[in-house]
Amino acid sequence: MKKLSISILAIILAFNVSILFTSCENSEKDADEAAAEMTEEANEATEESAAEETVTADYSAGEAIYKSKCMACHQENGEGLDPSFPALKGKTVNLDMVVNGKEGTAMAAFKNQLSDQEIVDVVNYVDHAWGNNADDITLEDVAAVKK
Ligand code: HEC
Incomplete structure (x- = not known):
């Protein structure tokens, strides 16, 4: 009886750890994606302001x-x-x-x-x-x- 409860406990523990791992991976991936998106947005903003400059001064x-x-x-x-x-x-x-x-x-x-x-x-x-x-x-x- 004691052995059984220990192994159940071990299973539960292993399960929790694996959840923890996958959620970590996901959040890491999310962070990467967010960073990539931010860089893209920043680049777009720079391009836009460069385009505006050419419009205000047309030589x-x-x-x-x-x-x-x-x-x-x-x-x-x-x-x-x-x-x-x-x-x-x-x-x-x-x-x-x-x-x-x-x-x-x-x-x-x-x-x-x-x-x-x-x-x-x-x-x-x-x-x-x-x-x-x-x-x-x-x-x-x-x-x-x-x-
Ligand atoms: C056929 C060649 C030629 C063409 C075409 C020409 N330049 Fe020049 N330019 C010269 C030479 C040679 C000098 C140097 C004159 C001297 O001995 O001081 C000079 C000097 C100048 C300078 C003074 C540079 C300095 O060091 O302060 C300016 C400004 C200038 N040119 C603008 C122009 C502009 C604008 C045009 C077009 C509208 C033009 N040039 C077309 C040959 C040319």
Whole structure:
């Protein structure tokens, strides 16, 4: 009688332990899943805020002008070509240079090739490309430097 109750007790104990184990496994799995979900959500949030940034500051018109009028010399990455063409990356655009050019060099006076609005667009693009971060310029700024 005593033996029987001991073995019943042992069975009950074993059963409880196995329940404990499975529930542990489950909660571990749940925690992993929750962590994965959180990472996913965080990634989505970052993507969304990146997309919002592009919407609030749209330099796509300037980017198109850069690609057709400036990229051949200053390069797609803005690093120029040493020693002939200076980098635009890591600088604030010298507006006078873009508007009036520099005689005796390959840098043309773009007031003869682009409208004032196109100059504003391309300068503001360059000033926000490749990590550049200068204040936007306006049509008045272009008019003020024209020679
Ligand atoms: C045919 C080649 C060529 C093209 C195209 C060109 N540039 Fe230049 N750019 C130069 C050269 C060469 C200089 C250096 C002039 C000098 O000797 O100071 C220069 C200088 C500059 C500078 C001054 C850089 C500094 O170090 O401060 C800016 C800003 C600039 N260019 C912007 C532009 C923009 C914007 C465009 C397009 C609208 C453009 N460039 C198109 C050749 C070019």
